[in-house]
Amino acid sequence: MSSIKIRTKQKDGLTIVRMLITHPMETGRRRDDLTGKTIPAHFIREVRIEHNQRLVASCELSTGVSRNPYISLRFRGGQTADSIRVTWTDNLGNTDSAETTIA
Template sequence: MSSIKIRTKQEDGLTTVRMLITHPMETGRRWDDLAGRTIPAHFIREVKIEHNQRLVASCELSTAISRDPYISVRFRGGKTGDKIRVTWADNLGNTDSAESTIG
């Protein structure tokens, strides 16, 4: 199951892509009392949004973003039935992607 939930909306020639990504987004500065050490950094570095295999947005994230980030992007040129693909990569080398169609 994907960690990404995608919703799309078309209005006045603009396509809005909203995504919710399930990810812990650890800064590497939080203390774990049980383990007696800091929790290692684990955060999304990059998010890419593609429309019909054309990159429409690329976001670089850092430890400043909270757990389970919500991202919204608007662009022109989308049509009903077109493919949207969202991909992320984190600092530990993990990746995920999800596809949706514009509704």
């Protein structure tokens, strides 16, 4: 199961893409309450959004973004049934992607 939930819709000639990514987004500065040890940094570095295999947005994230980031964007040129693909990569080399069609 993917860690990305994507919702799309069209309004006034724009395609609206909303996504929720399940990720801990640890800063590397927080301490574990039980052990007192620092929790290692674990955060998303890059999110890429593609429309029909064409890059429409690339976002660079850092430790300043909260857990389970929500990202929304609008672009022109999308049509019903076109594909939208979202891919993220984190600082540990983990990656995930999800694909949907424009509603």
